[in-house]
Amino acid sequence: MAKWYRRTGDSIILTLHVQPGAKQTSIAGLHGDALKIRLAAPPIEGRANEALLRFVADFFKVTLREVELKQGGQSRHKRVEVRGSTIDPECLLD
Numbered sequence: 001m002a003k004w005y006r007r008t009g010d011s012i013i014l015t016l017h018v019q020p021g022a023k024q025t026s027i028a029g030l031h032g033d034a035l036k037i038r039l040a041a042p043p044i045e046g047r048a049n050e051a052l053l054r055f056v057a058d059f060f061k062v063t064l065r066e067v068e069l070k071q072g073g074q075s076r077h078k079r080v081e082v083r084g085s086t087i088d089p090e091c092l093l094d
Helices: 047-060 089-093
Strands: 005-008 011-019 026-031 034-038 067-071 077-083
Touching: 011 047, 026 089, 047 067, 047 077
Parallel strands: 011 034
Antiparallel strands: 005 011, 011 077, 026 034, 067 077
């Protein structure tokens, strides 16, 4: 079983390792027990966190309101909750 996410009710909790300031936003595979995401946004004034939440919302086909940063606002290691999506997180690795 994957350790980088878990389902609880209609929520998915993602454990992410985020690398801001990349050339383009993309999924870089697994990084230990986390999914690594490269973000084109710089880590300035919360822009990387905002870009991350928008990227996750787009992937899981939910509104931005249904995606919440639960932990790691100032860290590369983050926990994000996605509510109301039927998309399997494993698809992020394809």
